[in-house]
Structures are given as structure tokens and as C-alpha cells.
Amino acid sequence: MSDTVVVGLDIGGTSTRATALTLNGQRLGSGRAGGGNPTSHGAERAAGELLAALREALADVDPARVRAGTIGLAGAARLLADPAGRDAFDRAWRDAGLRCPYAVHGDALVAYASGTASPEGTVLIAGTGAIAARVGEMRLDRVADGHGWLLGDAGSGFWLGREAVRRLLADLDQARTPGPLATAVLTELLGSAEVAARPRDTVDVLVQTVTRRPPVELARLAPLVVAAAVDGEPVAGALIEEAAAHLAESTARIRPTGDTTPIVLGGGLLTGATPLAAAVRAEVGRRWPDAPLRSAGDGAAAAAWLAARNLPEVTEPAALHALLVPPTS
Amino acid sequence: MSDTVVVGLDIGGTSTRATALTLNGQRLGSGRAGGGNPTSHGAERAAGELLAALREALADVDPARVRAGTIGLAGAARLLADPAGRDAFDRAWRDAGLRCPYAVHGDALVAYASGTASPEGTVLIAGTGAIAARVGEMRLDRVADGHGWLLGDAGSGFWLGREAVRRLLADLDQARTPGPLATAVLTELLGSAEVAARPRDTVDVLVQTVTRRPPVELARLAPLVVAAAVDGEPVAGALIEEAAAHLAESTARIRPTGDTTPIVLGGGLLTGATPLAAAVRAEVGRRWPDAPLRSAGDGAAAAAWLAARNLPEVTEPAALHALLVPPTS
Numbered sequence: 152m153s154d155t156v157v158v159g160l161d162i163g164g165t166s167t168r169a170t171a172l173t174l175n176g177q178r179l180g181s182g183r184a185g186g187g188n189p190t191s192h193g194a195e196r197a198a199g200e201l202l203a204a205l206r207e208a209l210a211d212v213d214p215a216r217v218r219a220g221t222i223g224l225a226g227a228a229r230l231l232a233d234p235a236g237r238d239a240f241d242r243a244w245r246d247a248g249l250r251c252p253y254a255v256h257g258d259a260l261v262a263y264a265s266g267t268a269s270p271e272g273t274v275l276i277a278g279t280g281a282i283a284a285r286v287g288e289m290r291l292d293r294v295a296d297g298h299g300w301l302l303g304d305a306g307s308g309f310w311l312g313r314e315a316v317r318r319l320l321a322d323l324d325q326a327r328t329p330g331p332l333a334t335a336v337l338t339e340l341l342g343s344a345e346v347a348a349r350p351r352d353t354v355d356v357l358v359q360t361v362t363r364r365p366p367v368e369l370a371r372l373a374p375l376v377v378a379a380a381v382d383g384e385p386v387a388g389a390l391i392e393e394a395a396a397h398l399a400e401s402t403a404r405i406r407p408t409g410d411t412t413p414i415v416l417g418g419g420l421l422t423g424a425t426p427l428a429a430a431v432r433a434e435v436g437r438r439w440p441d442a443p444l445r446s447a448g449d450g451a452a453a454a455a456w457l458a459a460r461n462l463p464e465v466t467e468p469a470a471l472h473a474l475l476v477p478p479t480s
Numbered sequence: 481m482s483d484t485v486v487v488g489l490d491i492g493g494t495s496t497r498a499t500a501l502t503l504n505g506q507r508l509g510s511g512r513a514g515g516g517n518p519t520s521h522g523a524e525r526a527a528g529e530l531l532a533a534l535r536e537a538l539a540d541v542d543p544a545r546v547r548a549g550t551i552g553l554a555g556a557a558r559l560l561a562d563p564a565g566r567d568a569f570d571r572a573w574r575d576a577g578l579r580c581p582y583a584v585h586g587d588a589l590v591a592y593a594s595g596t597a598s599p600e601g602t603v604l605i606a607g608t609g610a611i612a613a614r615v616g617e618m619r620l621d622r623v624a625d626g627h628g629w630l631l632g633d634a635g636s637g638f639w640l641g642r643e644a645v646r647r648l649l650a651d652l653d654q655a656r657t658p659g660p661l662a663t664a665v666l667t668e669l670l671g672s673a674e675v676a677a678r679p680r681d682t683v684d685v686l687v688q689t690v691t692r693r694p695p696v697e698l699a700r701l702a703p704l705v706v707a708a709a710v711d712g713e714p715v716a717g718a719l720i721e722e723a724a725a726h727l728a729e730s731t732a733r734i735r736p737t738g739d740t741t742p743i744v745l746g747g748g749l750l751t752g753a754t755p756l757a758a759a760v761r762a763e764v765g766r767r768w769p770d771a772p773l774r775s776a777g778d779g780a781a782a783a784a785w786l787a788a789r790n791l792p793e794v795t796e797p798a799a800l801h802a803l804l805v806p807p808t809s
Contacts, residue, residue, distance in 0.1 A: 293653075294680050295654075296649075298649050299687055301691055302642065302649060302690060302691075303646065303649065317627075320627050320632065321733065324625065324734065325734070351622070351623050354623075358631060362630055366630055401653075404650065405654075
């Protein structure tokens, strides 16, 4: 059984990570390459990053030992529906020397599997966007939000950034001196915390500055909200609470009251000891007091486990999860 | 004094209206042309519509009798800051045979003046966008919101349309049968009220459909919310209440508690007997119980009055307002 190797890939917008594991949990190699989201970067480029990460992970591994693989990425459904994209991924897989089949799963399922082996549960992700999904038989079942910045992503990094600007604009409308968070946002956007003698002039410049850029760049302001909340800034604290309430509300759309299956928290804003993670844990803990709460962990390892669990020799997927996927919380 | 003629122009996004009035309130002519917002259509085209409307209004008037004129339009400040745009307007004015000077004011001030002659007051406008402004000495003084769809316009037509789609998406996330408003929105956007067997497929198509269009087109859904609210649909009714609360909150940013100066309601969503107008009247009436509430009326006549009130022979601008601007409510 230890001859068998599985590979897992986690393709994100900013990086691609690959791992090669034995079924004993021995890591034979890992690889890292650039962002490869096929929706935003094109399938060809994504396939190139996939190949680079795979080659690095397999540098010391005989590819014939690899019996299964899984690729997790955002927009998986779109990739699978696009023959040219699927083709590019097939080619990269073969070019890495692999002959075994591979599966493609959405990043939400991989994030879920990085936190738990339970085939039933819920995953809640907040990064630039926000999405909640119910998992059944280790597949994404029902989904809430993930509607994008124009119509949804309530409680996401985009949402936090936009609301921070809105609070700043409200201060200026009222000719009120901007508080610490508003000052940080003003400085970040205009390079100075100075407000014009006629505050409406500053309002106009702010609106033009934000409107000229792609809207999703508002997510870049989210770290300012997080940092201010850590410092106890009240406006930032209120925004974090409001974001947590939105995220819990999205989760409640697809998760019944009284559900005791695990909840995995993923995405840059919910993994680690961030104030939003703490607020979401409190809010989710109130709504589902008996549910185990987990943080998403190593996505590439989780992808490798998703590949391994369908092998005929794997009879206890949960035990294998404990070996393959490093525990988080 | 009755020899003197003043002209007023109200340049909007969908139409341009001109009027020529004597100081006795006699209407000597009126003209109508296409939309001429210089920000969205370019100053040259706006000037062309201005000229067409002016010529029609002055068909039976000796232009030498015209002693003053005012042009009201959205983006007035931007036009005045642009020498080429100002030039195009100067040329149109001369081509219409006019030799008197003219002033350019923002559409918010003209909407305000169409509802009251009081030099101090507040104007609240909700159409595609939303803005509140304090008027002092018959000039726009402080402004709240008007921040555009990405960052503001809370309670506007855009806001109503976007929120209606968001409620529909929430229904679909919950696999709930869409109610009357959600069904109307679904039909308007996708041409059918049918929900896919997997509701997420309908969610994806809806998000793609809305995201492909200019965001501001969401304002086209506002009439569905208004119509549903008239029919007593509860989701629409709640959205109307929420919009009214946002509009009152924006107004409160620039209008102190206890202020008893008039409040003029303008824009397509607040003039006439719409449910949003009723909700705003109730909300504003609670916050400022002693303030006279007026509806915006004939913008071109108000512009003509703004031009006339600075003529040396005009000693009682309020009395002239009663003659020149038809009363609304």
C-alpha cells in the first residue's frame, strides 16, 4: 500500500500548490507555481502553472506510482464545460508523466475537505468574495451567495472594503472629522488624510478614484478594516460584526437549524486568528451550538485525500484523512 | 415690466425642456428636445439639444426681449470646468439669437426651486440615483450621497432594482418558491419565471445576465418593485420602507433635527403618488414634523424663475415664484 502515491493540487488566484503523498501520509514532494484561476487567467495559462507545480512535486517520484489525482480550483464547473480548457489540463497532466485519471473539484469542496473528513457538513468561505455551501456525500450540494460583488458576496473582503469607503463618505457628508479607520482608508486611496476645505471636493475625488478602478479592488481595503478592528476601532468593529452576521445569514440559507455536522471556515478572512474569524465563530456558535467548527487547512493535501479515498485499497477514508491532511483546529 | 422675457432650461438624461416666460407668468413658448446630459452624452450633443429646445420655445418670441436665462443640468460643475463644453453652450445660446447672459445650475437646485421659493431648505432626489442637498441663499450648500451606484445612491432606483434581484437570489439559495416580486424580476431578466431543477443553475444565469450589462441598468427593475408595492406585495413593501429609511438617513446627514425650512422631494421615484414618495413623506414627517413638504414640479419654469429673480426690477422673488412656477403640493 505504501507504494501507492496520490497527488493533489490547489489552484488559486495567486498561487498553485501541488503535493505528492503516499497513503501512509509521507510527503514525497511539493510544488508551487503562480496563480492559475482558469476563469480569470485563461485555461492555457492555468494549465501551465499546473504543470510547473506538478513537475516540482514529482521531481523525486516515479510518476508510474501515482494512482490518482485531484485538482481543486475556483470555476471548476466552467473548466469542465469547456473542451479546450479540459484539453489543456489533460495535456499538462500527461506532460507531467502521469497516466492515472484525475478529478476536478471546486475550491469550496477542497477547502471543506481540508478541515474535515465528514462526508456531510457545511463550508463557509470569505476572501475577496464570500460563499457558503452544503456538502453531502463529499460533494457540493447546495450553495448560498457567491453571487459576486455587484449582487452579493455579503460579508466578504470586497464588502468590508466597500463599506469602509461608505462610512468614510458618510463622515465627509456630515462634515465630521474622519475617525481612525476612515483616515486609514482616505490615506490609502488618496495618499493623504487631508480633507478639502469643502469636504464635497474630497468626496468627489474619492468616488472618482474608486470608480475608475475595477470594483473588486475594494477588497484591498479589507486588511485596513481587520487591522483597525484588532486595535479596537469602533467603526471597524461594527463592520466586522455586520460582516459576520451576513456570513451566518448566508450559511443559514443552506444549513438547517439544529444541524450538528461540521462547519469548515475557509478563505483568507476566516482562517487564522482574524477578528472576522472570531466574530463568525461566535455567531455560528450561537446558531449551531452543537456543530464542530474547523478551519480550512492544506488544500493540496485535501485534494490528494479526495483522490485517494476512492482507491479500492482505502477502506477507512476518515483514518486516511488524519494521516494525509494536517489537522488545523 | 411685461416686456421682459426670461428663459429656463431643464436638461435631463432623457429630455431637454425649455420655457420662455414673461415676468407676469405668461408662457410665450416652450420647447422639448432629446436628452442632453453633457456628462453622459458629451457637451456638443447636449448643446445641440439645448439649441433645439430653445428655438422651439422662442419660435414666437423676439430674442431681444429675453433678459436672462438659466440652464439646469446634472453635472453642471463639470460643464463649467470644461472650456470646450462651456464654449459649445455659449455657441448654442448665441445661435438661438440670445444676447443676454445665462447661468448654469445643478439639477438638484433647479428641482428644489421648482418646489419652493424659500432661499433656505433641503432637496431630496431619488431617480436612478439618489442625493440630498441643503440649500442656503438659493445655492447648493452641503450635499449627501449622490455617490453613484458602486458606493451609494442608497434608496435610489438602482438600489431598489439591485435589492429586488438580491431577494430573488436569496429565495433561490434557499430553494424557496419565488414570491410575486421575485417572479416578476425573474421574468423580466430571463424572459421566463421558470426555475431550473437545480436552482443554482438559475442563480448562475441570473448573475451572468445582470453582470454582463451596465450595473446602472438594475434601475430598470425599480418600476417592478413600485408596482408590486402598490399591489401590497410584502417583499416589495419592505424594500420601499428600507429605501425610504436610507433616503431619510442621507437627508439627516445635511439637515439638523428641528429644522423647519421646506423639504422638496424630486426625481421620478418621489414625484407623484408613488409608494416610495408616501413612505418618504411619512419618514421625513416623523423626523422633521414642522417642515413643509413639497414636490418638485416644472424644472424649466423653475430655471426661468432662478434667472428672473436677479433682475433689478424683481423685488419680491417669492411673489414672482407664485406667478412663474406652477404649484405642485
